[in-house]
Amino acid sequence: MITTTHYMVLSAALFTLGVVGVMTRRNVIIVLMSIELMLNAVNINLVAFSHQLQNVIGQVFAVFIVVVAAAEAAVGLGIILAFYRNKETVNIDEMNLLRW
Amino acid sequence: MDLIWLIPLLPGLGALVNGVVGIRYFSRRTAGLVANAAMAAALLLSMYAFWQLLGLPAGDREHTVRVMSWISGIPLALSNGTIGTFSIPWGFRLDPLSGMMILVVTGIGFLIHVYSVGYMHGEPRGSYARFFAYLNLFVFFMLMLVLGDNFVVMFVGWEGVGLCSYLLIGYWYEKKSASDAGKKAFIVNRIGDWGFIIGMFLIFSTFGTLDFRAVANAAGTMPIESAGFGTLSLITLLLFVGATGKSAQIPLYVWLPDAMEGPTPVSALIHAATMVTAGVYMVGRNAVLFGHSPMTMEIVAVVGVATAFVAATIGLVQNDIKRVLAYSTVSQLGFMFLAMGVGAYAAGAFHLMTHAFFKALLFLCSGSVIHAMAGQQDMRHMGGLKKYLPVTFWTMFIGTLAIAGMPPLSGFFSKDEILYKAFLDNKLIWGVAVVTALMTAFYMYRLLSMTFFGNYRGPAWEHEHAQAGASHAEAAGAHAGDHAPSGGGGWHGPHESPKSMTIPLVILAVGAAFAGFVGIPAALNGGNAIEHFLEPSFVARAVVAEPATAPAAHEAAVAAAAHGEGPAEAVHHISWAAEMGLMGLSVLVGIIGILAAYRIYVRAPEIAENLARRWSGAHRVLSNKYYVDEFYGATVVDGTIASANGLWIIDRTVVDGAVNGSGWLTVVSAWFSHLIDKYLVDGLVNLVGAVLEESSFLFRRFQTGLVQNYALVMLFGVFAFVSVYLFVR
Numbered sequence: 044m045i046t047t048t049h050y051m052v053l054s055a056a057l058f059t060l061g062v063v064g065v066m067t068r069r070n071v072i073i074v075l076m077s078i079e080l081m082l083n084a085v086n087i088n089l090v091a092f093s094h095q096l097q098n099v100i101g102q103v104f105a106v107f108i109v110v111v112a113a114a115e116a117a118v119g120l121g122i123i124l125a126f127y128r129n130k131e132t133v134n135i136d137e138m139n140l141l142r143w
Numbered sequence: 144m145d146l147i148w149l150i151p152l153l154p155g156l157g158a159l160v161n162g163v164v165g166i167r168y169f170s171r172r173t174a175g176l177v178a179n180a181a182m183a184a185a186l187l188l189s190m191y192a193f194w195q196l197l198g199l200p201a202g203d204r205e206h207t208v209r210v211m212s213w214i215s216g217i218p219l220a221l222s223n224g225t226i227g228t229f230s231i232p233w234g235f236r237l238d239p240l241s242g243m244m245i246l247v248v249t250g251i252g253f254l255i256h257v258y259s260v261g262y263m264h265g266e267p268r269g270s271y272a273r274f275f276a277y278l279n280l281f282v283f284f285m286l287m288l289v290l291g292d293n294f295v296v297m298f299v300g301w302e303g304v305g306l307c308s309y310l311l312i313g314y315w316y317e318k319k320s321a322s323d324a325g326k327k328a329f330i331v332n333r334i335g336d337w338g339f340i341i342g343m344f345l346i347f348s349t350f351g352t353l354d355f356r357a358v359a360n361a362a363g364t365m366p367i368e369s370a371g372f373g374t375l376s377l378i379t380l381l382l383f384v385g386a387t388g389k390s391a392q393i394p395l396y397v398w399l400p401d402a403m404e405g406p407t408p409v410s411a412l413i414h415a416a417t418m419v420t421a422g423v424y425m426v427g428r429n430a431v432l433f434g435h436s437p438m439t440m441e442i443v444a445v446v447g448v449a450t451a452f453v454a455a456t457i458g459l460v461q462n463d464i465k466r467v468l469a470y471s472t473v474s475q476l477g478f479m480f481l482a483m484g485v486g487a488y489a490a491g492a493f494h495l496m497t498h499a500f501f502k503a504l505l506f507l508c509s510g511s512v513i514h515a516m517a518g519q520q521d522m523r524h525m526g527g528l529k530k531y532l533p534v535t536f537w538t539m540f541i542g543t544l545a546i547a548g549m550p551p552l553s554g555f556f557s558k559d560e561i562l563y564k565a566f567l568d569n570k571l572i573w574g575v576a577v578v579t580a581l582m583t584a585f586y587m588y589r590l591l592s593m594t595f596f597g598n599y600r601g602p603a604w605e606h607e608h609a610q611a612g613a614s615h616a617e618a619a620g621a622h623a624g625d626h627a628p629s630g631g632g633g634w635h636g637p638h639e640s641p642k643s644m645t646i647p648l649v650i651l652a653v654g655a656a657f658a659g660f661v662g663i664p665a666a667l668n669g670g671n672a673i674e675h676f677l678e679p680s681f682v683a684r685a686v687v688a689e690p691a692t693a694p695a696a697h698e699a700a701v702a703a704a705a706h707g708e709g710p711a712e713a714v715h716h717i718s719w720a721a722e723m724g725l726m727g728l729s730v731l732v733g734i735i736g737i738l739a740a741y742r743i744y745v746r747a748p749e750i751a752e753n754l755a756r757r758w759s760g761a762h763r764v765l766s767n768k769y770y771v772d773e774f775y776g777a778t779v780v781d782g783t784i785a786s787a788n789g790l791w792i793i794d795r796t797v798v799d800g801a802v803n804g805s806g807w808l809t810v811v812s813a814w815f816s817h818l819i820d821k822y823l824v825d826g827l828v829n830l831v832g833a834v835l836e837e838s839s840f841l842f843r844r845f846q847t848g849l850v851q852n853y854a855l856v857m858l859f860g861v862f863a864f865v866s867v868y869l870f871v872r
Contacts, residue, residue, distance in 0.1 A: 065854055074850075135850055142848025
């Protein structure tokens, strides 16, 4: 029997993976993918609790998050593309224009 | 008669045309023509207006024309606590007195204009037009003065003639003495005007109006201030101060002799027709006011007779032909004021008129002599001119006899009338006046003798006595250069003047001879027409009563006024024999004066020198005019300069010191303020800036620009918050 706890463990694992990815990877596209991973971990959490609580709001939120994530990915990729055209790099270490 | 406002306007237009256009563009002929045409038109208009005036019944000879409003409805507080309305119209009034004056001013003014055409022909074209513009302007202002129906319009003329006298006396302004004389005349007149203005203020605050008729009527109802010195006395005294300035009485007569620096027609105009008669006219115009203040009348009479006497004594020893005439003018004006002072307004006005004739004549004759002598004015360098200047001699002879009071010439009637009235009023004043009349006859005949009789003492002229008088001619040339109206260069000895100069002389001589017949006294079976004619101008009367009752009311007013103003007349009416005796006496002193002068200056000229030597002290005092100019110079002028210097020092040290001190204080306090600003205020601001700048060095380290750093911090933060949430709560 797969319980809510299982889902939460999965979700936590995925989120941790995402966080570690964001923190450690230098390729900005992978950072973006890691962010998506974190978002989907949250989605799993929401759907799991929606199921447990028999309340559809969680699923609605999940759908919204998917939509926002899609938009975010589009914008993020757009920024990355523009940045790449200017600097010829996607290395996040070199994206430090906004420093002092 | 409704067009009387045109009378002053015409010469005014003439002045405008000549002054604006003429100086630039007019030829001599055009300029002279414009000025003379304006004067002729004014004269004709005056004659017509006067003729109409004569057509009115005696009591109604007064016509007022209000052309337009000038100052309207300014509320001003009066002395009795109410609020009066200060309204001044451009009003003109024709009555017997102003009627006589406009005839004198335009008539004699016209003759002087004609004369000037000949006299001034040597002037450059531009200044010739300027001269006529000034002359016309002078007449314009004088007519304003005479015709104005209130004090303010009169004052316009009053100031205007002062201005014009300045312009005309200083006509030869390149010459320092002339421009100085102009300034002197102007400033001395201004002193008198001060009195006149204060008098006007006082009149308005007392009566609430400045209309002559209204003031006279109001004053007529007030009691005569025989006991003390009241408001009316103060007003009249102040007005008289104005009159002394304008009419050259003690103590303000000093400008008039110096006014001889102007061209001779100007002297004639100032002395005969205009300007100096203004003061006499003003006193006559305010006869009711003066009549109600016996103390002022006393002062007027005393000042008049003193002026007459003093000026006559100075006139005895002057050698400048025009200065003798100037002092005689001052002296004759003294006679007029004497007449005013004893209440004989008509006699004063009558003398004003006759004097205008013979003094204009004498001045124009002297101008003719000066013209003939190429600018020479010193009588010691004349003599024997009779054969060269016949017309001038005979006309001047008539003028001299007239001023000396020989019957039946005009001066006799008017002067005798004054002496008679003075005799009735005060024997002492009469005595001084008779002595003055004696001196008048003496110095006038002296002038005539030194000029026309005896041997010729002047410089030789070119074609006859060339080498004999070379040094003489040089000396005279230096003299002559200034005044020479005909140019000093080609002088060929004394010569009779051109027609344009001699014709006015002849006309004036006729006038001087016969003008007196309008005032033949009753004692000589005459009607004394002028006195009866002028009398209505000198009395108060009811404000335009109904036509039917007007004459009766007027008669009553005249009777009352005559009774009130001349108590002496009523009390001691002297006999016919006594009056004839007085007349005989005045003729006698005239003859004595003439004979004495004839004896001394024609028969035995050395007597004059002996006399001068024997009485050298008196002679020196007289020829220096009692040192009055020096006295005024030492007191008034130097006093003014000294006080101005004192004020300047106060200004420099105290006022400037205060200003500079406050400036210095401001600088010092500003310096302190700047210290506070610099170190305290700026210090605080800079401190804040410095602190922020220094701390920013610390904090900007956080801004690495590395997204992952930020994410890490966020992570730790979330971790911390969650930890707190979970465990600390």
